[in-house]
Amino acid sequence: MTIKVLVVDDSALIRTVLVHMLVVDSDIEVVGTARDPIDARQKIKALNPDVVTLDIEMPNMNGLEFLDRLMRLRPTPVVMVSTLTTKGARETLLALELGAVDFVAKPDGNLEGALELFGAELRDKIRAAATSDVGAHTQRRDRPKAAIQTAAGPEGALIAIGASTGGVEAVRAVLCAMPADCPPILVAQHMPAGFTSRFAARLDSLCAVTVIEAEDRLALRTGHAYVAPGDYHLRVERRSGQLRCRIDQRALESGHRPSVDVLFASVAQSLGALGVGVILTGMGRDGARGLKQMRDAGAHTIGQSRASSLVYGMPRVAHEQGAVVEQAPLEDIAQRLASALGRIRPAA
CATH class of the missing domain: 3.40.50.2300 (Response regulator)
Structure with missing residues (x-):
């Protein structure tokens, strides 16, 4: 056509x-x-x-x-x-x-x-x-969205979110519904250099969580969300029991930098079942492979539903590849995250 x-x-x-x-x-x-x-x-x-x-x-x-x-x-x-x-x-x-x-x-x-x-x-x-x-x-978008009251997870838990087309509003909807006691959140949104700092600042002005652009070796804190800088991959790394951001400009993965696959794969490796992954609206297939690695490592994974996705591309591929434990409408994802965090068993 x-x-x-x-x-x-x-x-x-x-x-x-x-x-x-x-x-x-x-x-x-x-x-x-x-x-x-x-x-x-x-x-x-x-x-x-x-x-x-x-x-x-x-x-x-x-x-x-x-x-x-x-x-x-x-x-x-x-x-x-x-x-x-x-x-x-x-x-x-x-x-x-x-x-x-x-x-x-x-x-x-x-x-x-x-x-x-x-x-x-x-x-x-x-x-x-x-x-x-x-x-x-x-x-x-015009419907009011209520924030959830609590989303406290066990020590060392982390939320990873990946998105592309339509993701600016989808990420905003999820983060603005999250309370200040939530575990650290890492966000890989396909966006060029020069835009992500403004994106983080805008989210920070709207959300209960503190939202900043990620910096290399920055220690992760409860109630904070970290946005991958444009044209940089974002990973999480555990060193001496401390979770930190790592950013770099290695080759494109799945056609992107930042790549959702890179973020999700690092969460699977560093956190296993202490991670929760969310793949939101976007074209293409970035994130499906990494989300499957997270699920295989014991993490709970959520895909945005077809009806609520502006572009049902990335969530569709992730669902078809068995990477998604459950699909949910955008307005329900924050509550699903809170429920998933409540089911995580603390690390020994």
Whole structure:
């Protein structure tokens, strides 16, 4: 099936570049372009695109304001085309909260081959967006979610969470429902360098747990969550009875850095049955192998349900490979984590 795309950007040059990048593959058709949100509104009505690419800084109406109106009046899969700046990162994260499926950071023109990689990533994310159910996702996002009262586990327990497309909001939903007495939480979210510090800061402002970007050799603490830095793998390591973060830039695993497989495999090796793993919405298969290692090591593992996943890719592969003990709707995952932690037997 051909995916119909509308490109929205105030720059004629950027619109032309994006169109050329998208039509490289025969399964994507650019049905139109728009120079601003006013133009885009009319063309969405006339062309009924499957996916919209959207810039933020545009005349007549800010892209974020337009996105908010679009999601409320005519939910449509949107992929943001963002600038790799502090301001761009902040606004992109807000766009994901408003309902955008994913984002692609505009490349630095000085990087050799950056445009080709940017185009490939944009096409992949448009394909994922085309399979998403943004209408149902928007309705679930607007429902209030109650925080659980306690999630204390035995000494040495740890929660590992992996996510990709749609994961920014899914991770937020889980972490904001976790209480301050929970064990340390490690998060591998597919996100480029320059965005994860803002992501962690945003979560920290919303959640009872303290959320920070992980640093190498940082000791893990109760009531804290550690987000893998963009373009770095995150592992957990046990040294002299102390759990610590380890970050590095070893080769990509499962096509990603940070890789969910890398995080989960380290939890399986270092914690065994004291770990609890969660695989959330995302395209691809990253995390399935590592989650299976966790389950084989005695850990309890949870996969996000199909109905509540914006993109049921990573959780589906994990379920099909026998890596998931139970599947659960997003709004129930924090409570399932608390229940799993309560069943863990303390290490001898």
